[in-house]
Amino acid sequence: MKFLSSCIFVNLLCMALALPSYMSPRSHKKAPGVPPASFSADPSINVTGIYAAALASNTDMLASYPTTPGRKFIANIYGDWQNLENVSAFHFMANMDVDCDGPKEHCKGNRDGQPLTSFGALDATQVPYFVLPERFTREFKSILKDNALGAIICDSQIVYGIYGDQNADRPEVIGEASILIGQTCFPNGQMNGGNGHSKNDVAYIVFGSTVPPGIGRRTIDIQALKEIGDSQMKLLQTALGL
Numbered sequence: 001m002k003f004l005s006s007c008i009f010v011n012l013l014c015m016a017l018a019l020p021s022y023m024s025p026r027s028h029k030k031a032p033g034v035p036p037a038s039f040s041a042d043p044s045i046n047v048t049g050i051y052a053a054a055l056a057s058n059t060d061m062l063a064s065y066p067t068t069p070g071r072k073f074i075a076n077i078y079g080d081w082q083n084l085e086n087v088s089a090f091h092f093m094a095n096m097d098v099d100c101d102g103p104k105e106h107c108k109g110n111r112d113g114q115p116l117t118s119f120g121a122l123d124a125t126q127v128p129y130f131v132l133p134e135r136f137t138r139e140f141k142s143i144l145k146d147n148a149l150g151a152i153i154c155d156s157q158i159v160y161g162i163y164g165d166q167n168a169d170r171p172e173v174i175g176e177a178s179i180l181i182g183q184t185c186f187p188n189g190q191m192n193g194g195n196g197h198s199k200n201d202v203a204y205i206v207f208g209s210t211v212p213p214g215i216g217r218r219t220i221d222i223q224a225l226k227e228i229g230d231s232q233m234k235l236l237q238t239a240l241g242l
């Protein structure tokens with residue numbers, strides 16, 4: 001549970017940089033020899049198409065939260081994918097702050113780590129999880145189960161995670177994931193407890209009623225996460241006509 005953004009002091013610049021990437025998600029190649037993460041999506045899933053669809057889908061707004069305490073960028077959470085055929089999700093675009101809670105709460109740069117996460121003591125270095133504003137999770141309890149599945153599109157790749165923690169800062173901010181997700185998404189981004197990804201170009205898609213099997217107190221079954229993630233994303237792709 002934390003906030004952090006290297007963008008606090010240069011917010012306008014960051015926004016200016018973020019906007020063009022909305023239009024054309026980068027597709028630069030990964031360094032050769034870096035294997036895809038065990039919780040990243042099957043290559044048959046159309047990353048570019050789903051990302052473009054997420055950007056274009058902006059009706060049925062459920063809530064809005066700033067991505068930094070300075071409130072320079074407000075992320076809108078959209079519910080327009082809640083009633084698609086055979087699949088249901090809500091989504092938003094935001095930055096990515098790094099969460100380092102759990103047994104490794106003292107990771108580099110982390111000033112406000114906590115030994116527990118909202119539904120356990122997930123190890124942020126071992127478990128791909130993301131964080132949602134606490135007020136949102138209370139208000140939308142009917143469409144969001146604890147530990148629900150999410151797909152995060154970052155830097156032209158899709159990784160899966162669970163909704164494992166809540167942000168209760170003042171103000172509550174959005175756009176935050178475990179350090180494992182952060183370093184997987186942005187391997188050259190020096191992601192750590194004190195340094196996140198400041199552009200608001202990360203798509204978060206949350207399948208609020210789908211909870212992966214195999215979630216323990218500190219660790220989860222990564223293979224089970226990937227399987228259910230791929231199946232939900234394939235349903236989403238089909239429902240979006242991609």
Ligand SMILES: *[C@@H]1O[C@H](CO)[C@@H](O)[C@H](O)[C@H]1NC(C)=O
Nearest residue numbers: 046047048049050052053242
């Ligand atoms: C992915 O979706 C886009 C639509 O946004 C489409 O133009 C493209 O052909 C699709 N790619 C594949 C590999 O199907």
Ligand SMILES: *[C@@H]1O[C@H](CO)[C@@H](O)[C@H](O)[C@H]1NC(C)=O
Nearest residue numbers: 085086087234235238239240
């Ligand atoms: C939805 O599920 C039903 C039953 O499994 C299937 O017949 C139908 O083709 C599915 N629709 C889509 C868009 O996947």
